[in-house]
Amino acid sequence: MGPVAHLAVDAVAAGVAPGTDFSDPGVxxxxxxxxxxxxxxxxxxxxxxxxxETTAGDPDLTAVQRAARKRLTDFIQRVGRLPTSDRLPKPEPYRSDSRRRWPGRTPRPTKPWRAPPGAPMARACTA
Known part of the structure; x- marks a missing residue:
């Protein structure tokens, strides 16, 4: 079995397969x-x-879910240590473009929002 086939087997063993419960802690x-x-x-x-973002002792996760997350995290770290081609760019964390300034566009000044006079700020909901 070649190295790529070993990676596929290791990925499935790490939980990359249907039925693995990683849960969603709701962060x-x-x-x-x-x-x-x-x-x-x-x-x-x-x-x-x-x-x-979750910790090893997260109370929103069961022991089985924590173990599944640990196996997957370990697998990702092992894959990250594999040698790569020098022609590939180095990985970089994602950076949002939402604050980027676009050439030729002047940003609009920000203004604080004010409710119209007499408008209720919040309404109570009743069933």
């Missing part, structure tokens, strides 16, 4: 890690929310 504004493994049985793609 707001957290990243989602996507891992794809192509095997003889097809393409397996796992999307794991908050993989890097």
């Amino acid at each position: 707001a504004d957290a990243t989602t890690t996507v891992v794809t493994a192509v095997t003889g049985y097809g393409v397996h793609r796992m999307q794991v929310p908050t993989l890097t």
